[in-house]
Amino acid sequence: MIRFTSLQFRIQAAIAVGVLVLVAIAVAITGPNLVHLYDTTVANCKAHGDCSYASNALTQSDSFLQSAFGALLLVLPALVGIFWGAPLIAREFEAGTFRLVWTQSVTRMRWLAVKLGIIGLTSMAVAGLATLMVSWWFSPIDKVTKVQFASFDERGIVVIGYALFAFAFGVAAGLLIRRTVPAMFAALVAFIGARLAVTYWVRPHLLAPVKAAMPLHIVFGTSIEQGSSTGLSFFEPVNIPNAWIYSNEVVNNSGHAPTAQFLQSACHSALSGPASGAVQGVPTPNQNAQTAFAECFANVAAKFHQLVIYQPASRYWAFQWYETAIFFGLAVIVAGFSFWWVRRRLV
Amino acid sequence: MIEFQLDTAGGVATYLQLVQQVHQALRLGLLEPGDQLPTAQQVVAKLAINPNTVLKAYRDLEREGLVRPRPGQGTFVIASLSHTDPATQARLLSSMTSWLRSAHSAGLGPDDIEAIYRTAFRNYFAEGVA
Amino acid sequence: MTAALETSGLGKQYGQKWALHDCTLAIPEGKVVGLVGPNGAGKSTLLNLAVGLLAPTSGTIEVLGGRPSDGPSQLGRIGFVAQDTPTYEGMSVAKHLRMGAWLNPHWDSKLAERRIKQLGLDPRQKAGSLSGGQRAQLALVLALAKKPEILILDEPVASLDPLARREFLQTLMEVVAEHGVSVVLSSHLIADLERVCDYLVVLVASHVQLSGDVSALLASHYHLSGPRRDRSTLPANQEVIEESHTDKQSVFMVRTDNPIIDPAWIVKPVTLDDLVLGYMRQAREAEPHRRPDLGVLR
Numbered sequence: 001m002i003r004f005t006s007l008q009f010r011i012q013a014a015i016a017v018g019v020l021v022l023v024a025i026a027v028a029i030t031g032p033n034l035v036h037l038y039d040t041t042v043a044n045c046k047a048h049g050d051c052s053y054a055s056n057a058l059t060q061s062d063s064f065l066q067s068a069f070g071a072l073l074l075v076l077p078a079l080v081g082i083f084w085g086a087p088l089i090a091r092e093f094e095a096g097t098f099r100l101v102w103t104q105s106v107t108r109m110r111w112l113a114v115k116l117g118i119i120g121l122t123s124m125a126v127a128g129l130a131t132l133m134v135s136w137w138f139s140p141i142d143k144v145t146k147v148q149f150a151s152f153d154e155r156g157i158v159v160i161g162y163a164l165f166a167f168a169f170g171v172a173a174g175l176l177i178r179r180t181v182p183a184m185f186a187a188l189v190a191f192i193g194a195r196l197a198v199t200y201w202v203r204p205h206l207l208a209p210v211k212a213a214m215p216l217h218i219v220f221g222t223s224i225e226q227g228s229s230t231g232l233s234f235f236e237p238v239n240i241p242n243a244w245i246y247s248n249e250v251v252n253n254s255g256h257a258p259t260a261q262f263l264q265s266a267c268h269s270a271l272s273g274p275a276s277g278a279v280q281g282v283p284t285p286n287q288n289a290q291t292a293f294a295e296c297f298a299n300v301a302a303k304f305h306q307l308v309i310y311q312p313a314s315r316y317w318a319f320q321w322y323e324t325a326i327f328f329g330l331a332v333i334v335a336g337f338s339f340w341w342v343r344r345r346l347v
Numbered sequence: 348m349i350e351f352q353l354d355t356a357g358g359v360a361t362y363l364q365l366v367q368q369v370h371q372a373l374r375l376g377l378l379e380p381g382d383q384l385p386t387a388q389q390v391v392a393k394l395a396i397n398p399n400t401v402l403k404a405y406r407d408l409e410r411e412g413l414v415r416p417r418p419g420q421g422t423f424v425i426a427s428l429s430h431t432d433p434a435t436q437a438r439l440l441s442s443m444t445s446w447l448r449s450a451h452s453a454g455l456g457p458d459d460i461e462a463i464y465r466t467a468f469r470n471y472f473a474e475g476v477a
Numbered sequence: 478m479t480a481a482l483e484t485s486g487l488g489k490q491y492g493q494k495w496a497l498h499d500c501t502l503a504i505p506e507g508k509v510v511g512l513v514g515p516n517g518a519g520k521s522t523l524l525n526l527a528v529g530l531l532a533p534t535s536g537t538i539e540v541l542g543g544r545p546s547d548g549p550s551q552l553g554r555i556g557f558v559a560q561d562t563p564t565y566e567g568m569s570v571a572k573h574l575r576m577g578a579w580l581n582p583h584w585d586s587k588l589a590e591r592r593i594k595q596l597g598l599d600p601r602q603k604a605g606s607l608s609g610g611q612r613a614q615l616a617l618v619l620a621l622a623k624k625p626e627i628l629i630l631d632e633p634v635a636s637l638d639p640l641a642r643r644e645f646l647q648t649l650m651e652v653v654a655e656h657g658v659s660v661v662l663s664s665h666l667i668a669d670l671e672r673v674c675d676y677l678v679v680l681v682a683s684h685v686q687l688s689g690d691v692s693a694l695l696a697s698h699y700h701l702s703g704p705r706r707d708r709s710t711l712p713a714n715q716e717v718i719e720e721s722h723t724d725k726q727s728v729f730m731v732r733t734d735n736p737i738i739d740p741a742w743i744v745k746p747v748t749l750d751d752l753v754l755g756y757m758r759q760a761r762e763a764e765p766h767r768r769p770d771l772g773v774l775r
Contacts, residue, residue, distance in 0.1 A: 004579045007572060008565075095566065099559035100616075103528050104580035105549045105623065355672070358748070391650035395643055396672050397509050398654035 001106055001114040009119060012084055016126045023072070023133055030062050031137045037061065038140035055144045066141070069134045073154040076130055077162035078191050080123045085170015086183035088115060093178040108342050116335055120167055127163035131155065148316050149244035153199070156320040161327030166191045168331040172338045198326060206322045207315060209246050212308045216250065216301040224267055224296065232260040236306045242313035250300070251307045258304055267296030348385055349377060353394050361396055365404035373413065373428035376436065384414060384422045479542040481506045481627055481659040482527060486536035489522050496522040498683045500536070504661070504676060506627075508690075509653060511674030512663035513753050519683040520663040521560055524631045527661075528557045541626055553583060556620030556658075560631040562613045566605030570598050570615060574622070581623040589622035592648075610641025614648065621652055628652075630662040634669050646673055667753045679753055681760035691749065698752055699737055700745040702728045719755040730755045 006013075037058055045051035089112075092098040102108050135155045142148060142155075152158065170187035177183045216222070221237035234257075238248040251257055264271065270292040311319070349372045351365055359367075372378040387401040405422050408414045416422045450460050480503050487500040497519040504510055512520050525531040526538050529545030529552070538544070543551040564573060570593060578584045593600060596614050604612060613633055620628055628649075634642040650673055653660060664670050677694060679687040687694070698718070705727045708717045715737075719730040730747060737744050747755075 001580065004576050007568075007575070096559065096561060096563035097565055099525075099530060099557070100563050100565075100619075101576075101580070102530060103552060103555065103557040103559075104577065105553035105582060106580045107549055107552070110549075353672075361672075386654075388651055388654040391654050392647050394672075395646035395650050397675050398650060399509075399675055401654075 001110060002118065005114050005118045009122075013122065016122070020126065020129055020133075023069070023130060026065060026069075027133045027137045030065060034058070034061060034137065034140040038143065042140075042144055058144050059141055061141075066138075069137065070151070070154050073131060073134055073159055076127060077159060077166040078188055080126070080163045081166025081170040081187040081191050082184045084119055084123060085167040086174045086187045087180045088119070088171050088174055090174030090178055090180040090183045093174075094180060109339060112339060112342050116168070116171065116338070120164055120331075120335075123163045123167045124160045127159045128157070131157070131159045146241035148242045148313065149311070149319075152316075152319070153195070156317070157324050158320055158327070161324035161331075162191075162195065165194065165327040165331040165334070168334040168338070169194075172334050172341075175338055175341055194327075194330065198323065202326065203319065203323060204246065206319060207311065209244075209309050209311050212310070214306045214308065216297070216304065216306055218294070218297055222297070224263060224270065232263040234258050234263060234300055234304070238306070238308050238310075240308070240310060240312070242316065244311040246309040246311070247307075248309075249307050250304050252304050255307075258300060263300070266299035267293075270296040348383065351385070351390055351394060353396065362400045362404040362407070365390075365401065366407050369404075369408055369413070370428060373424070373426075376427075376433060378424050380424050380427055382424045383420075384424065386421055479506060480504055480539070481508065481510070482538075482540055482661060483542075484523075484536065484538045487523070487526065487533055487538050488535040489519075489526060489531060490534040495534075495683050497526070500680075500685050502678060502685060502688055504659075504678070504688070506541075506659050507657065508659060508676040509650075509673050510659070510661040510676040510678060511667070511670035512661060512678045512680060513667050513670060514663075514665065514680035515757065516665050518665075518680045520665075520680055521631050522683075523680065524557075524629050524661070524663060525559075527629055528552075528555055540629075549582075553581060553623060554626045556623055556625035556628045558613070558616045558620050558628075558630045558633050561636065562609075562616040562633065564604035564607075564612055564615060567603060569601050569603050570607075571600035573604060573615060573619060574600075577619050577622055583624045585622050585624055589618055592618045592621070596648075608641070610637050610644065613637060613641065613645055617645065617648060624656075625658060627659040627661070630660070632663055632665070635664065635666075642669065649673070667750050671749050674749075677749070677753075679756045681757050684760070686756040686760050687752070694752060695747060695749065697734055698730060698732050698747045698755075700728065700730055700747055700751070701737065701742040702726065702745070703739075703741045703743060718759055 041054035042051065042058055045054040089098075092101065101111065131154070138151070138155070142151070148155070153162070166187065169190050170183065173186040173190070174180065174183040177186060216236050219237060219239070221235070223235050225233050225235050227233060234250045236248070236250055238245055249257060258266070270289075349368070351368055353361060353364060357364075369378065369384070378384075384405065387398040387405075390396070390401045391398050405414060405416070409416065409422075413424065413426050413428070414422050415425050447460065450463070455463070482502060482504040484500050484502045487497060488495055489497045500519075500523065512523065514520050522531065526533055527540050527545065532546075540551070541554055543554070545551065565576075568576075574586070574589050574593070577589065578586055593615075596611070596618075598607070598611060598615065604615065607615065617630075617633070620630075630649075634645050637645060646669075649660065649662075652658065660673075662670065662673075675691050677687065677689060677691050678685060703726070705722060705725050708720055708729065711717060711729070711731065712733075712735075714735050715731040715733040717729055717731055721728050730751065
């Protein structure tokens with residue numbers, strides 16, 4: 001049964017290998033350049049002063065490949081579900097070959113177990129290798145951008161979980177729907193739905209975020225802002241590298257943001273007067289503006305502080321493992337359902 | 348070895364047709380004691396009939412004392428139905444052929460010849476059964 | 478002796494409709510069984526139940542004394558060819574044989590290769606490009622080479638031209654002669670099966686109308702023709718299957734185990750064709766709720 005599965009799967013496996021080889025070639029050709037670029041420019045840039053030029057040069061290199069690799073990892077699990085999962089059983093129903101293969105001397109359960117096992121493991125291996133290569137390629141860039149949670153679903157091990165789930169669901173869809181194209185469609189929709197649901201409704205609640213109250217400082221970007229619908233507000237940027245920021249607010253001890261009236265009076269000279277327009281902290285060369293803003297800032301900082309709700313960088317791998325486990329669990333449930341259906345309900 | 352033919356439209360049971368064809372072959376001397384009948388496998392591979400039919404026909408022939416199966420080897424003819432020896436058969440065949448030749452040169456066509464034959468045949472055997 | 482196929486009150490329901498209902502059969506081993514009936518009568522349903530591709534809604538079915546769900550060894554005893562002989566289009570003939578070898582413990586590769594060569598099939602040719610007759614022969618080889626004790630064939634010759642049909646039956650009968658397997662094959666045409674069957678099952682409208690050994694059935698049915706008379710005037714031991722009347726004459730097909738002694742009749746034997754048609758017509762005229770006539774003759 002193992003050899004037979006390999007025989008039937010050989011073309012799909014060849015395509016996957018082809019794609020991996022292409023990725024490997026692209027990574028091998030361009031990856032070392034990025035590492036070199038990092039080592040020679042960004043690594044030393046702090047000693048020489050402003051890093052922004054070197055950082056930008058790095059983060060904007062190979063932008064086509066950046067998009068391509070990111071897109072690849074995003075769609076790879078869906079493709080596995082659509083092209084490996086959905087047709088697995090659906091095609092046997094469409095061609096009537098289930099009447100041929102399920103009357104050989106192998107039970108349906110064993111047939112399904114070997115198919116799910118071999119192709120499932122292959123999906124995981126393909127997803128794992130692709131993520132490994134792409135993650136390595138991105139590492140110089142990631143070291144600069146420090147937004148690991150933003151690229152969460154294209155790095156680490158979650159893609160392996162996604163791929164396994166997509167595959168398992170595709171198989172189940174094909175088993176129930178018995179037609180390849182509708183099963184592909186169902187697999188795609190379910191995969192997208194599951195990913196969106198977990199990303200927005202589950203992942204944020206997996207671990208209780210840290211609530212940090214910090215005093216305000218004047219940094220690049222500290223400013224008073226005039227929103228079109230929200231009116232005046234005070235903004236302090238947050239700089240916690242590689243963290244997942246849930247919210248960043250300026251509040252007082254009761255949790256309220258400064259009102260427009262408060263800001264109007266506290267920052268009167270910065271907003272109107274001769275130094276009007278001084279609504280930002282550094283940089284501003286205008287001495288008057290700087291003083292006016294400093295006064296405004298002092299008024300605000302006396303009563304308000306910065307409240308950041310976030311997941312610290314150190315929890316990144318905890319999230320990776322949890323999310324992978326969730327999709328693994330879903331895959332196991334779906335596969336279990338397939339076994340039950342094939343054995344009890346199919347006939 | 349003889350080859351069997353099947354007539355599905357005649358209404359005669361298949362196994363009977365096989366028996367009759369063996370009888371005919373024996374009468375005509377096409378089968379002689381010691382000859383082997385085709386195996387059931389050979390017959391059905393050509394005629395696409397049930398092997399049991401062939402076996403039934405051979406069992407009937409065995410009951411009539413005409414054939415006997417040799418285990419592991421096949422079914423063999425053990426008796427003959429020929430009432431005349433080959434020489435007599437040859438002589439009669441030759442005189443019949445001469446008669447046909449003279450009837451034909453007298454201007455009779457095949458249908459006329461057959462009509463004469465059938466009349467003579469009927470008359471002879473009707474008288475003969477007394 | 479184990480029955481080749483034994484069912485008891487077997488039924489399969491889809492929603493409100495019964496594809497097969499109250500089917501009770503006991504078919505002995507070593508026979509070539511013809512399963513005849515119009516399209517939609519339940520023939521495929523019965524055969525798919527026998528190989529475990531369907532599960533019964535009611536009743537039981539056993540093949541060679543084993544249940545279809547008994548596991549791989551039970552599957553190994555049955556060689557099945559489904560309707561339209563499905564094969565993997567993109568796979569070559571040789572790869573199909575390899576599939577057989579991998580998935581069947583008792584596979585006889587020599588037999589498979591010998592038959593493929595005899596049939597003149599190119600092992601490298603993809604199954605999708607074979608003709609209907611060649612595909613049917615390939616499917617038969619796949620079923621044979623696993624050395625089954627019974628062959629179950631679902632309308633194997635329905636879509637074949639006359640020559641392919643004849644060649645298929647020749648191969649099949651040769652195998653029966655050589656290996657002594659039981660065979661169950663279905664068709665909606667009795668002409669396909671007349672030559673080869675020695676046991677008959679007639680299935681109409683999801684019910685078994687008739688089943689029994691062919692020679693016993695033919696010996697117990699008669700065509701009676703004579704002066705016009707009503708069926709009720711016939712003796713009780715003669716069951717009327719079919720009747721037709723003109724103003725002066727009546728013709729009956731009857732079933733009886735007793736000899737026909739009434740001198741008023743002209744008695745003729747029935748053919749298999751007459752038999753099947755007679756029972757099919759009887760089924761059509763019967764009320765839908767009437768219990769079907771069922772004869773099991775040994």
